[in-house]
Amino acid sequence: MGIQEQYRSEAASLLSSGEVKLVIGFGAGSTADRRRPLFARTGEEANRFVLDASCIANLSTYLLTEGLLSDGKKVGIFLKPDGIRSINILIAEAQLKPDQVVILGYAIENGQLTALEGRSVADFNGVNEKIRSLALPPAVQQDIERLEAMSPVERFQFWQDQFSKCIKCYACRQACPMCYCRRCIVDVNQPQWVNTSSHTLGNFEWNIVRAFHLAGRCAACGACDRACPVNIPLRLINARMGREVREAFDYFAGESTDQKPVLASFSKDDPETFIL
């Protein structure tokens, strides 16, 4: 039995036994290589789940739909390791309760799918070498190296060119599981810190503020990248922030559910004198 069939039947039994009220997974998309999210509420609907190497989206963002989890019932969800990282970060930031999530985990390596063992959040909690060692896709890695090799002036020009394309549609914000604020800072207009019209300065402000807000919180799932209609390689900037945080604080976001947010917590042993 392939992994798709295994997870279809598992999802069906989760639903028919009433253990979960909903399973979020993938269904067929508009073209042969695209998948679209499928929300199954019955065992029969679960038979329409598709699971193959094209299922690359991070579905965890759907868990934050307003009101979805307020009844205390459980939801099943298909997740890759980056999605599991997102879940851990969301739990650490009190946006999810661990006992409301049933994980149907899978990994894609060289186009091959493998099922991940464990179903509860606790099974994936703690330092997970598998998750930590997970490399970024080679193409992304190459892009990062190409950017690193640039001089600061060239790099600034690169981002200026990229951000000049931004049309402020906020698709990146919508796709990102970490952008869960009820009101985004960009929507604050008293005072209007970030200019909403899409000119270079406002575009820069928006994208840089978002990168700062994701420092130490990004699971590197690439949802922002895929969502961007004008193809700004947003994950590159987030990957760089992630590396800075890793090097400065030995902090790997999404490793466990009890990680303290790296930029909001402080140690009393900090050598900096401004900390009492």
Added chain:
Amino acid sequence: MAKIGVFVCHCGENIASMVDTGNLVRSLSDHPGVEVCNEYKYFCSDPGQETVKRAIREHNLTGVVVAACSPRMHEQTFRKACAEAGLNPYMLELANIREQCSWVHSNKEQATGKAIEITRSLVEKVKRNNELKPISVPVTRRALVIGGGIAGIQAALDIASAGREVVLVEREPSIGGHMSQLSETFPTLDCSQCILTPRMVEAIQHPNIRVLTYSEVEEVVGYIGNFTVKVRNKARYVDIDKCTGCGDCIQKCPQKKIPSEFECGLGNRSAIYTPFAQAVPNKPVIDRNRCTYFKNGKCKICQKTCQIEHCIDFDMQDTYEEIEVGAIVVATGFQIQDTSVYGEYGYGKYKDVITGLQFERLASASGPTAGKILRPSDGKEPETVVFIQCAGSRDPSKGVKYCSKICCMYTAKHAMLYAHKHHHGNSQIFYMDIRAAGKGYDEFTRRAIEEDGAGYVRGRVSKVFQENGKLIVRGVDTLLGKPVEVAADMVVLATAMVPQPDAKEFAKRIGIGYDEYGFFNEAHLKLRPVETATAGIYLCGACQSPKDIPDTVAQASASAAKVLGLFSREQLEREPVVAAVTESTCAGCWGCVMACPYNAIEKQDIKDRNGKVIKQVASVNPGLCQGCGTCVTFCRSNSIDLAGFTEKQIFAEVMAL
């Protein structure tokens, strides 16, 4: 409509010499919303303040900007002036064109331009100021004093005598501290015990003082006026309420060869012991690590000897209690540096190389030799004693960088005591400088030299070694430029004063700052010497820096005055610069809860009309909030704002630049 008054101060020449104040006044006069704009030589003077008040009344001003010095200097002055003229004091802003402009620039034209921008941005801010009211918090009028040395005793007595309750916590079995170990005290040579013990007795008998000995402060939570302190009362194994202090148990204890801490190892004590004869309370304690019963499960001779039932209780456990206090005085004192780092001085190797504190015990009438200065090795009277000053102090390489302040004086005193007890004795003092600043201090050291024959050799000692039963002290006399050797019978090291070994850990536990050594930090070295940066916590004595007894006592009374000032009212008025959360947009990520250094942010339930919790949001306790703004910068959804520094105000300020 905003009606803003702008008042440009010359500060004599401080501002006017580098800023063209006339130009500044002209530029600001045309600024939208500015109703009146004046300049004057000293706005902080009475006529200056009167000008501001008159302008507020005559022009019905809605806001005031004083372009002058730092708000640290005169914000309170002008707030008061505004209030007297009927304007809410928080409708005032100080534009700092002195420290941040005139003092730091040398180009008048550019400095003037900058002063205009600074003042203009504050005008834009003050237009958006809101009227604020000070926050009232209740004050628990009971003080906690941590440390029962002379500092803690003095502070406790001063507070208690003014009619306020005090809890005095001491971790040793008796109060008294280091002062109880001293023989005579400089510069008057009065007996330390004779002047200290009356204070100790007064403290324990005072109706307003509760003395908790053999107890430690485990945790401090809360804020100025409202602290909750967790104290651990360590198991003493003796019920001090039942014990009469007869001392029979001490006599009968089979463990008698334990080096006494109080005697600095020069005398012995038993396993059940009182640290010294005048201990307060004069009730014994069992040293669990040395007691035969606790080691072998057999003995209990003390319990059998004791004539009071259940007085000695081997099953006693540590107990904890929580105490509500409004202010805390930290008086945790010092330790002396471990001199064994100086291998060349032979401390620990030769019995007759001792520390200054050990010499105190030898010279003390209550000490192991009953006040006779005798060599620890053979009990003979030393004919020649060498004193080495700065044995640790002012030595960045091996010791400490600072001056321990008391050693010059006590070494002179030691030489004097030695001369008084051994009339033919010879004392030689190696010193770097003689630091004898203080009332009667220089006269005292002169007396040691001139009347009591102390020989002062300016120079350092390189080595102390034993030869033919003598301690050979090899050093240099830098005034003669010659190496010298003295054959001594005893060597006394003036060891450095260092913070308590757990000082840093303790400071973190109660939330105060400390310096690189572990001495606790005062809020301002000159102007706020007994306050810490944490409101409601005060310092006194050698936990802040090395100090002698007069300074310690003065500082203890100063901290008591601060505590009594705080206790003079039932309610405490606090700056209303506190953060507030916009509940509707708070995402409940609790980043602010973790980021807050004052634990001022709590989780609050938002309920629907049926009482069901719909969500949780952050909520700031205005009593705890110190207005630092850390939460504001952290909040991603911009759901926290700081009164007096709102986003709107800051934005307007920035945009005016």
